[in-house]
Amino acid sequence: NAGVMQNPRHLVRRRGQEARLRCSPMKGHSHVYWYRQLPEEGLKFMVYLQKENIIDESGMPKERFSAEFPKEGPSILRIQQVVRGDSAAYFCASSTPLSYSGNTIYFGEGSWLTVV
Amino acid sequence: DQQVKQNSPSLSVQEGRISILNCDYTNSMFDYFLWYKKYPAEGPTFLISISSIKDKNEDGRFTVFLNKSAKHLSLHIVPSQPGDSAVYFCAASARNAGNNRKLIWGLGTSLAVNP
Numbered sequence: 001n002a003g004v005m006q007n008p009r010h011l012v013r014r015r016g017q018e019a020r021l022r023c024s025p026m027k028g029h030s031h032v033y034w035y036r037q038l039p040e041e042g043l044k045f046m047v048y049l050q051k052e053n054i055i056d057e058s059g060m061p062k063e064r065f066s067a068e069f070p071k072e073g074p075s076i077l078r079i080q081q082v083v084r085g086d087s088a089a090y091f092c093a094s095s096t097p098l099s100y101s102g103n104t105i106y107f108g109e110g111s112w113l114t115v116v
Numbered sequence: 117d118q119q120v121k122q123n124s125p126s127l128s129v130q131e132g133r134i135s136i137l138n139c140d141y142t143n144s145m146f147d148y149f150l151w152y153k154k155y156p157a158e159g160p161t162f163l164i165s166i167s168s169i170k171d172k173n174e175d176g177r178f179t180v181f182l183n184k185s186a187k188h189l190s191l192h193i194v195p196s197q198p199g200d201s202a203v204y205f206c207a208a209s210a211r212n213a214g215n216n217r218k219l220i221w222g223l224g225t226s227l228a229v230n231p
Contacts, residue, residue: 043205056218
């Protein structure tokens with residue numbers, strides 16, 4: 001499967017625990033994006049990364065959330081001390097470097113986080 | 117401030133007829149636009165895109181029209197099929213000072229195609 005791979009698909013955490021969501025981009029893609037979709041809301045941009053570098057994290061909550069895309073391995077979205085409001089679908093997308101003329105990003109199937 | 121607006125939260129169309137989904141934007145620097153389709157419990161799927169140098173792009177049953185002066189784009193699906201029932205997101209991007217791009221998304225329009 002050459003698509004964007006996310007795991008786990010579903011994750012249940014108790015309040016105060018940590019959640020780690022993983023994303024492997026499409027083959028040949030060096031840029032990764034994380035989006036969140038809260039119930040009854042649209043897609044919200046969180047962070048845009050290339051390997052070992054955060055390009056834009058303007059959508060990330062100031063606390064408890066972090067993202068990385070190491071030189072080797074998948075991108076990780078980490079949520080510390082989860083609260084009920086973190087329950088959402090988290091989508092990863094990937095692309096080649098967004099070119100001058102625009103580009104398309106391709107999404108994974110999503111990871112559904114439920115905080116109980 | 118919603119820079120990309122999809123003013124119709126939902127749309128219902130009869131099978132075989134045309135579906136027209138609309139999207140308005142406020143940032144005149146946007147120069148690349150995309151439409152994505154999303155089924156429940158799945159990730160968004162890329163449908164079609166258009167650059168600001170064009171006013172129309174067609175791919176099979178899907179056509180996107182861009183009216184730059186009105187800052188408006190629309191997605192036409194003809195003929196509509198029940199399998200087209202999904203949420204459709206409009207997204208736009210502009211190149212920023214750092215030569216990067218970020219997609220700005222609308223809130224989506226839920227399309228129901230009735231048999």
